[in-house]
Amino acid sequence: MEKELSKLLDYRSSIKVVDATLRDGGLVNDFYFTDEFVKDLYKANVKAGVDYMEFGYKANKDMFDVDKFGKWKFCNDDDIREIVGDNDTDLKIAIMADVGRCDYKNDIVNKADSPIDLIRVATYINTMPAAIDMIEDAYKKGYQSTCNIMAISNAQESDIDVALDLLGKSPVDVFYIVDSYGSIYPEQMARIADKYLNFATKYGKKVGIHAHNNQQLAFANTIEAVGCGVDYLDATYGEMGRGAGNCAMELLIGFLKNPKYNLYPVIKFIEQYVKPLKEKDVKWGYDLQYLVTGLLNEHPRTAISFTNDDRKDYAEFYKEIISHE
Amino acid sequence: MEKELSKLLDYRSSIKVVDATLRDGGLVNDFYFTDEFVKDLYKANVKAGVDYMEFGYKANKDMFDVDKFGKWKFCNDDDIREIVGDNDTDLKIAIMADVGRCDYKNDIVNKADSPIDLIRVATYINTMPAAIDMIEDAYKKGYQSTCNIMAISNAQESDIDVALDLLGKSPVDVFYIVDSYGSIYPEQMARIADKYLNFATKYGKKVGIHAHNNQQLAFANTIEAVGCGVDYLDATYGEMGRGAGNCAMELLIGFLKNPKYNLYPVIKFIEQYVKPLKEKDVKWGYDLQYLVTGLLNEHPRTAISFTNDDRKDYAEFYKEIISHE
Secondary structure (H helix, E strand, C coil): CHHHHHHHHCCCCCCEEEECHHHHHHHHHCCCCCHHHHHHHHHHHHHHCCCEEEEEECCCCCCCCHHHCCHHHCCCHHHHHHHHCCCCCCCEEEEEEECCCCCHHHHCCCHHHCCCCEEEEEECHHHHHHHHHHHHHHHHCCCEEEEEECCHHHCCHHHHHHHHHHHHCCCCCEEEEECCCCCCCHHHHHHHHHHHHHHHHHHCCEEEEECECCCCCHHHHHHHHHHHCCCEEEEEHHHCCCCCCECEHHHHHHHCCCCCCCCHHHHHHHHHHHHHHHHCCCCCCCCHHHHHHHHCCCCCHHHHHHHHCCCCCHHHHHHHHHHCC | CHHHHHHHHCCCCCCEEEECHHHHHHHHHCCCCCHHHHHHHHHHHHHHCCCEEEEEECCCCCCCCHHHCCHHHCCCHHHHHHHHCCCCCCCEEEEEEECCCCCHHHHCCCHHHCCCCEEEEEECHHHHHHHHHHHHHHHHCCCEEEEEECCHHHCCHHHHHHHHHHHHCCCCCEEEEECCCCCCCHHHHHHHHHHHHHHHHHHCCEEEEECECCCCCHHHHHHHHHHHCCCEEEEEHHHCCCCCCECEHHHHHHHCCCCCCCCHHHHHHHHHHHHHHHHCCCCCCCCHHHHHHHHCCCCCHHHHHHHHCCCCCHHHHHHHHHHCC
């Protein structure tokens, strides 16, 4: 009862909303956003009271061809500056750095020389030492950092314990719960959040959540986590993101009671930019194929192919997926 | 922890899935379903292990013109028989009877002469005595019954207590929680379910849930209620239903662990019948306008008009709604 009263009528000022539209959304359009889109998204975030805006990845240019992706796969500091200027706002700037796909020693310069505030390190559980090296590098250069352990629904609980203990001893600021496959139910999310929060409390860290909408639970899992004490909340405008998409920014901002958050600029941006994008054949969002991979706790790649191939034979897809198991 | 283990890995055999596709879905196409649709839905329900199929309303023909609606607004026993024959299956047949809009004394005959098993009485909280009269009538005629108290998010908690106490003393079998506006969050749903279950336990009744998807929480609220002990679960194929639609049958059947439930016929039916219906301009499902009315705990009628008028000016709609408050 207390949980609800504090959560639903009052607010916790430690909550931070992280807009991941360009980064997770970039995965469905190869990061080809117009400058106008990015500038107006930045303005919408400032008006909406969003706390962090993730611009994209710092991908290694030796590995990825800059001509085959929009610039937000690489997030040059100069490109960010062109959007945010000196960023004289309360909105902080984040980028994602993937283990094994980021030349962080060279491509991430000192914070004093960069518009970026937060480095989000994405890793699978079997590459924690590499992630921690990136976190230490970010820390030495003056950045805040998060560690986003992906695909935890396929990891052993005992391995997660080890990973969180390692992370606790690192200079990372936030442990992120990532439901990569959209397979986690709210009751499980509560249990996972409790685990993460136990380690976070022990080591003086915060906890975040990044959800996928395969089973229409991205928002539900996010607010379940809020109720448990999770503070960093990823969302995307119109839930734009890989496969079934993410927690919808419009649902999250509507839910949060801190008066600094405003729903109107979110709705306005979706109307002006996100809906037209979806009509122009950029594809994401809940559908049966994503439900199937989420339910079976699988990577959504088969469902994404199904979508991109414009297939409509959902029942056949279901048979394919359950027979390859 | 125990709650999760019993809920997520094992199953409760008292759970009943109620397919409300024809009834709530009928609200978006004026009940004009083809006989083929209805026959194949019946077969899909039997194969999927669904427990009840709601065919539609028993609407009063003095009040509603039979030429202006499909036959499932009226659910003549003969029309049902044409679909189900003697219904020699485990699937039970339900219809909905609205307080004030059903000539139940005449139009509902004795159970012995009808294919119907369950009468679902829909009421607002201020017409409980009329609802109870209908329940008593159904009981005397030999039917099971439920009482679906609508729009409880706008009712006083103390009034709900009185209503549940009245109902407890009636011959009704199931108290239904109805989130008509899609405004309830899972934490609130848990509290409401506890209240309903307290009265239900006292009087030897069961509890059901009927959710709407304005905030993408219809499925989340339904499984939250399952965790609390709610047994009767409404869902619709492809979440077809008024406004933002209902809890998706495919999500619910995917979630439930009782081996009698099968997902494949659900996906097959959606592919064959529900997706084509949606492409043919029958409109329902989550969108910003429904989020707005859900968030503000309002009847979705303004959002439905917005949808039917093909409006896309979501930001303007938001301003209209917050200024008429």
